[in-house]
Amino acid sequence: MADMARWEPDARERLVLAAMDLFAEQGYDATTVVQIAERAGLTKSTFFRHFPDKRQLLVAGQDALSRLLAEGIREAPPDAAPLEAVAAGLRRAAGAMTPFNRQLAPRFKAAVAANAELQERDALKRVGMATAMTEALAGRGVPGPVARVAAELGVLAFKQGYATWSADGEPDELLTATLSALDELRDAAARMS
Amino acid sequence: MADMARWEPDARERLVLAAMDLFAEQGYDATTVVQIAERAGLTKSTFFRHFPDKRQLLVAGQDALSRLLAEGIREAPPDAAPLEAVAAGLRRAAGAMTPFNRQLAPRFKAAVAANAELQERDALKRVGMATAMTEALAGRGVPGPVARVAAELGVLAFKQGYATWSADGEPDELLTATLSALDELRDAAARMS
Numbered sequence: 001m002a003d004m005a006r007w008e009p010d011a012r013e014r015l016v017l018a019a020m021d022l023f024a025e026q027g028y029d030a031t032t033v034v035q036i037a038e039r040a041g042l043t044k045s046t047f048f049r050h051f052p053d054k055r056q057l058l059v060a061g062q063d064a065l066s067r068l069l070a071e072g073i074r075e076a077p078p079d080a081a082p083l084e085a086v087a088a089g090l091r092r093a094a095g096a097m098t099p100f101n102r103q104l105a106p107r108f109k110a111a112v113a114a115n116a117e118l119q120e121r122d123a124l125k126r127v128g129m130a131t132a133m134t135e136a137l138a139g140r141g142v143p144g145p146v147a148r149v150a151a152e153l154g155v156l157a158f159k160q161g162y163a164t165w166s167a168d169g170e171p172d173e174l175l176t177a178t179l180s181a182l183d184e185l186r187d188a189a190a191r192m193s
Numbered sequence: 194m195a196d197m198a199r200w201e202p203d204a205r206e207r208l209v210l211a212a213m214d215l216f217a218e219q220g221y222d223a224t225t226v227v228q229i230a231e232r233a234g235l236t237k238s239t240f241f242r243h244f245p246d247k248r249q250l251l252v253a254g255q256d257a258l259s260r261l262l263a264e265g266i267r268e269a270p271p272d273a274a275p276l277e278a279v280a281a282g283l284r285r286a287a288g289a290m291t292p293f294n295r296q297l298a299p300r301f302k303a304a305v306a307a308n309a310e311l312q313e314r315d316a317l318k319r320v321g322m323a324t325a326m327t328e329a330l331a332g333r334g335v336p337g338p339v340a341r342v343a344a345e346l347g348v349l350a351f352k353q354g355y356a357t358w359s360a361d362g363e364p365d366e367l368l369t370a371t372l373s374a375l376d377e378l379r380d381a382a383a384r385m386s
Binding site for chain 2: 082083119120121123124126127143145146148149150152153156184185186187188189190191192193
């Protein structure tokens, strides 16, 4: 487990944390790159060494998450059932989370709550996660409808686990909460017919 | 069944159809209210009698869809199983579709394909549909996880039915394709455990 007390964010992470705080306080549109850099105690040119623009600062982490989920699914044992492969994807994604992600979670939540633009982007992230998992499952030979349902259960489980983790914040809790949500959703799916 | 040959769009519908064509051709951001009115053969002041702005033109139909889905679920027989209530919601939404919606479907698809902004909005619509159905199911006393899964199956079924309908376009096909997708997804859900 990472030692939270000793962790210090690097420049890129400080920029993301500062941006989220400003988005929550004054809105996404009203926040400039200069303000983000200032809040992070860095220069504008440091910002542009890390991100081409304000929008890209949001996209980078989302793409990484979809990639981790898909990797975990692809590398699950060949005989794993579809939902076991989804659990492997969730394990991969949760395992890659750092103290930075944990610092980010409540800030990101506050920023999304305050900004319609970020709500749309968050909804798109959700669709991106579902698509990445559906395609990774299809690559394992899982039939279309089963892949789509398993991927949606994975998205719901991650969302629920992430919400628990953002609120309570024990480092190991993301994986525990996510997998326990997935179990609950699997039982719910079994009650559909 | 509506007689397609005799159907003529009213002013509001002409504005929406013209807007979608322009969004697909030249992008959402680059399209002005004046251009939309001109393409529809109407004046700018007619536009503003129907919509406060360009953005609202997109939101209106999406809100109506979520409302219909929720209504159908709420008014399903008290003893209906969760997924039967979802089917009732889908029936209500599909039954409210007019020749206008059928004209709109392929244009909307083209507009979304050409615009990142509309993809985000479409993703948000998806989340809105899921939330509306989850809440309507919760109002019937359906437990949280079952409500969430049933709502996601409903969204996937509607999305699939709508895609089939946009492509082929037989008026009755939306309901048939949506309910058949829901059946298939229910069977897939049963294979999760």
